[in-house]
Amino acid sequence: MRARAGEVVVFGLIVAGLLGILGGLVLTVGALGNPERVTLVVVAQLATVLIVLFTLLAIVVLTLVWLERKQLARMQSRVGPTRVGPFGLLQPVADAIKLLMKEDVAPATSSKLLFFVAPLLVFVPAFVVWLTIPFARDVVVRSLDMGLFFFIAVSVLSIVGLVLAGWSSGSKYAVLGGIRAAAQLISYEIPIIMTVLTVAMLADSMSFVVVVEAQRTVPFIVLQPLGFIVFFVAGLAEVGRTPFDVYSAESEIVGGPFVEYSGAHWAIFFLAEYVNTFVIGAVAALLFLGGWSWPFGDLPAAAGVALFLGKTYLVVMMIFWVRATYPRLRIDQLMSLGWKVLIPLSFAVVVATAVQLFYDWPRWTLPVMSLAVLAVPVVMQLRMGRRRALAEARRYAERAVVVEAQPRPQRPQEAGA
Amino acid sequence: MTTEQQHETVDMMLNMGPQHPATHGVFRMVLTIDGERVIDVTPHIGYLHRGSEKLCEHESYGQVVTLFDRLDYVANLNNELVFCRAAERLMDIEVPERAQYIRVALCELNRLASHLLFLGTYAIDLGAMTPIMYGFRERERIQNLFEAVTGARMMHNYIRIGGVKEDVPADFVPRTRAVLEDVRKGVDEIDRLLTFNEVFLARTKGVGVIDAATAVSCGLTGPSLRASGVAYDVRKDDPYEVYPYLGFQVPVGHDGDCWDRYYVRLLECHQSIHMITQCLDQMEPGPTMTQRRRIARPPKGEAYVHCENPRGDIGVFVVSDGTDKPYRVKVRPPSFCNLVALRPMMRGAYIADAVAILGSIDIVLGEVDR
Numbered sequence: 001m002r003a004r005a006g007e008v009v010v011f012g013l014i015v016a017g018l019l020g021i022l023g024g025l026v027l028t029v030g031a032l033g034n035p036e037r038v039t040l041v042v043v044a045q046l047a048t049v050l051i052v053l054f055t056l057l058a059i060v061v062l063t064l065v066w067l068e069r070k071q072l073a074r075m076q077s078r079v080g081p082t083r084v085g086p087f088g089l090l091q092p093v094a095d096a097i098k099l100l101m102k103e104d105v106a107p108a109t110s111s112k113l114l115f116f117v118a119p120l121l122v123f124v125p126a127f128v129v130w131l132t133i134p135f136a137r138d139v140v141v142r143s144l145d146m147g148l149f150f151f152i153a154v155s156v157l158s159i160v161g162l163v164l165a166g167w168s169s170g171s172k173y174a175v176l177g178g179i180r181a182a183a184q185l186i187s188y189e190i191p192i193i194m195t196v197l198t199v200a201m202l203a204d205s206m207s208f209v210v211v212v213e214a215q216r217t218v219p220f221i222v223l224q225p226l227g228f229i230v231f232f233v234a235g236l237a238e239v240g241r242t243p244f245d246v247y248s249a250e251s252e253i254v255g256g257p258f259v260e261y262s263g264a265h266w267a268i269f270f271l272a273e274y275v276n277t278f279v280i281g282a283v284a285a286l287l288f289l290g291g292w293s294w295p296f297g298d299l300p301a302a303a304g305v306a307l308f309l310g311k312t313y314l315v316v317m318m319i320f321w322v323r324a325t326y327p328r329l330r331i332d333q334l335m336s337l338g339w340k341v342l343i344p345l346s347f348a349v350v351v352a353t354a355v356q357l358f359y360d361w362p363r364w365t366l367p368v369m370s371l372a373v374l375a376v377p378v379v380m381q382l383r384m385g386r387r388r389a390l391a392e393a394r395r396y397a398e399r400a401v402v403v404e405a406q407p408r409p410q411r412p413q414e415a416g417a
Numbered sequence: 418m419t420t421e422q423q424h425e426t427v428d429m430m431l432n433m434g435p436q437h438p439a440t441h442g443v444f445r446m447v448l449t450i451d452g453e454r455v456i457d458v459t460p461h462i463g464y465l466h467r468g469s470e471k472l473c474e475h476e477s478y479g480q481v482v483t484l485f486d487r488l489d490y491v492a493n494l495n496n497e498l499v500f501c502r503a504a505e506r507l508m509d510i511e512v513p514e515r516a517q518y519i520r521v522a523l524c525e526l527n528r529l530a531s532h533l534l535f536l537g538t539y540a541i542d543l544g545a546m547t548p549i550m551y552g553f554r555e556r557e558r559i560q561n562l563f564e565a566v567t568g569a570r571m572m573h574n575y576i577r578i579g580g581v582k583e584d585v586p587a588d589f590v591p592r593t594r595a596v597l598e599d600v601r602k603g604v605d606e607i608d609r610l611l612t613f614n615e616v617f618l619a620r621t622k623g624v625g626v627i628d629a630a631t632a633v634s635c636g637l638t639g640p641s642l643r644a645s646g647v648a649y650d651v652r653k654d655d656p657y658e659v660y661p662y663l664g665f666q667v668p669v670g671h672d673g674d675c676w677d678r679y680y681v682r683l684l685e686c687h688q689s690i691h692m693i694t695q696c697l698d699q700m701e702p703g704p705t706m707t708q709r710r711r712i713a714r715p716p717k718g719e720a721y722v723h724c725e726n727p728r729g730d731i732g733v734f735v736v737s738d739g740t741d742k743p744y745r746v747k748v749r750p751p752s753f754c755n756l757v758a759l760r761p762m763m764r765g766a767y768i769a770d771a772v773a774i775l776g777s778i779d780i781v782l783g784e785v786d787r
Contacts, residue, residue, distance in 0.1 A: 076550035172431050176453075176768070242544060243616050251439040251542050252769050327616045328544025330769045331453055381615070389613045396668060396684065401648040405664035408699065 049141050053130055061274040065092040067313070068320050075324040099270075102263035109170030110260065118168060119261070119268035121161030125154045126275040133282055134208050136292045136304035147208040148196050151283060152189070155238070158272065159185045162247065165269075166257035177256020180331055181240070181247035187338040188237040194346035195231040198224055198353045199287045212291035219290035223363065226370040227349045228288040232315070234342055235280035237334070239273065241319055243326040246334050277316060285311035341377070348373045428456055431768070435464045439542050439772040442782030446759070448771060455771050458763045460756055465786040473746035477713065478504050478578055481743065486572045488748065489784040491534055494527040495726045497576040502657065503722040503733040504578045507715040515703040516580035517658045522593070522696040523566065523575070525689040529600060530559040531727035532682045532689070535779045536607050539679060542776035543620050548607045555603035558596045565592070579707035590697050597690050604686045612680065621676035625762040625774035628673055635758040638751050639729025640681045641778045645673030651725035663695045675777040682779070713741045728752050728779055748787060752780040
């Protein structure tokens with residue numbers, strides 16, 4: 001019974017720590033939103049909103065897990081979860097309960113404090129980003145003028161948690177994973193920042209709401225298709241999903257920084273991963289797909305939220321689709337893709353946008369420039385890929401050794417018959 | 418003075434296995450790594466050692482077949498065949514033609530099943546999770562067919578000394594044709610999804626290269642050897658059973674990298690389908706077991722027989738002292754011999770490549786350790 005009491009205390013401490021960190025952030029964000037005064041009422045309002053937001057996010061994560069499993073299953077000719085609840089809808093809930101009831105083990109070689117703090121450091125930034133992400137024009141916790149900047153600044157924080165988790169686990173696999181995570185996330189932060197900058201230039205603002213309002217007639221994906229592609233690919237890497245799941249590579253370093261975690265702490269990492277995936281989907285929807293707006297006039301708030309969520313899930317489902325299709329890149333290939341392809345492309349996006357804006361060229365020149373830049377690698381890749389496949393087929397056909405069938409000797413019975 | 422001279426640096430040892438998702442069982446390798454680079458690799462085997470060869474000395478010839486089932490547990494029938502052929506050579510038994518056709522058809526089906534498993538697990542090693550579902554779906558059809566023919570999904574004990582246990586079911590031929598049609602589609606599906614996928618090419622092209630001379634000197638056999646450009650196939654060079662009456666191609670690679678080892682196996686799937694179709698066409702009714710009565714005690718002597726397993730050239734050396742139990746059985750397991758090439762392939766590769774390379778030589782630990 002004492003062990004159970006201990007667990008309760010630990011769990012309480014975790015919750016208290018989480019709430020403490022959140023409280024601090026609430027104060028900060030409150031101060032950011034209303035710089036002149038932070039009253040108790042404001043804090044209480046924010047706290048309520050945060051709890052609602054947290055619940056919503058938990059539900060979103062559960063639906064995402066279910067969606068991913070079902071979608072992958074369909075793509076892999078399986079059925080996916082069916083047992084718990086209708087269509088297996090409650091499967092993630094059952095999994096969550098199972099995880100929370102498991103024993104929380106820390107390896108003897110780990111440094112316990114850092115080991116248990118690391119999941120929070122990954123989770124809190126993932127959650128805090130949602131403070132500035134608007135679901136519709138007025139459905140937002142705090143609409144910051146620097147919303148895009150806040151998104152970048154906070155989302156990059158999770159690297160610290162991953163490196164810390166890798167280092168404090170006292171496991172070589174985890175260390176490798178932590179170092180890979182640091183290299184990967186920092187590299188891929190640059191193309192994300194550049195594409196976000198492009199959007200800010202196009203909308204002439206860093207506020208999510210203004211950015212969405214600017215896309216009322218034409219979503220930015222039409223104006224800057226290359227920007228969207230760069231953002232999507234870098235976003236995949238940023239949340240560590242296939243083909244960029246290098247830092248948690250299951251078949252190489254067995255989960256990387258997460259390898260030693262179990263129970264509730266592992267669940268927090270899991271939660272963070274899915275929240276991050278949803279963040280990338282939501283930000284892509286806001287920055288490039290027009291968020292809650294559509295070109296045919298204004299929508300009521302509820303319909304706007306639905307439209308925004310629909311677009312977000314669309315991007316998220318694309319992420320899952322990629323997962324069902326691609327193998328994993330190697331770490332050096334990942335880095336060279338980031339530094340030699342995505343970063344130059346993202347600079348090209350910024351330069352093209354700047355040129356269009358500076359010389360005040362007509363808007364249609366922007367997608368033309370963007371697609372022209374995109375066309376070069378795509379055409380090269382497609383041509384090379386086709387040529388390579390044909391060449392391989394020819395080489396194999398040339399080298400294959402043909403064994404001719406010998407005539408069968410007549411069977412004695414047949415000869416006699 | 419460089420940093421390395423100031424501070425004495427040591428290479429990191431990374432232990433992979435025996436419990437690791439990518440070592441295909443209980444294989445263990447200790448990697449010496451410098452950052453992400455593998456400097457050296459030390460394989461450790463023996464975690465699945467059951468003393469099969471010694472156990473054979475305590476079983477009668479007929480019972481040894483069951484032990485061979487458990488060597489390469491992904492290609493059971495191929496193993497059964499090689500021991501039965503060794504025993505038949507000792508006893509000088511002629512196997513009826515129908516039994517030979519059944520044997521070859523089933524062995525090629527088993528090769529197909531084994532290669533399908535390889536295609537799936539190799540994709541898993543590289544982080545692609547879909548091909549294994551396709552691979553297993555098709556392999557399941559073959560397993561169901563095996564169940565109908567032999568009564569068991571894996572440990573068949575179907576190929577017996579002197580023939581096969583019993584004739585195949587009446588609907589064997591049409592059913593197999595239907596299965597083959599499905600499997601061909603499944604293999605094509607994996608082919609389209611994986612073979613020329615840019616990421617897959619990046620991960621496998623030029624990785625784990627082994628040239629023909631080194632491959633031969635390491636004792637590499639099977640698809641792993643053919644990928645290096647050596648057209649050695651026991652079915653072609655030392656044909657057994659009814660293989661001479663079957664026309665087929667031996668796909669040969671050129672670079673000897675992981676991609677070639679993968680692609681050779683993929684092409685072999687199509688060749689196996691072709692061979693099985695020919696077997697089904699040529700099969701004629703007849704006895705499936707030799708008419709010789711006394712086969713329990715071979716005369717004194719010894720026999721060495723080798724066959725082409727999915728993983729390579731499997732050889733069995735049987736010594737008889739005239740009793741009903743073999744005096745000594747020695748297996749030349751292709752997986753074990755192929756492992757010799759691990760170190761030359763892996764040096765200088767990345768950690769991720771180590772997994773890709775180990776996967777590409779497709780070892781089965783039941784056969785490595787025996």
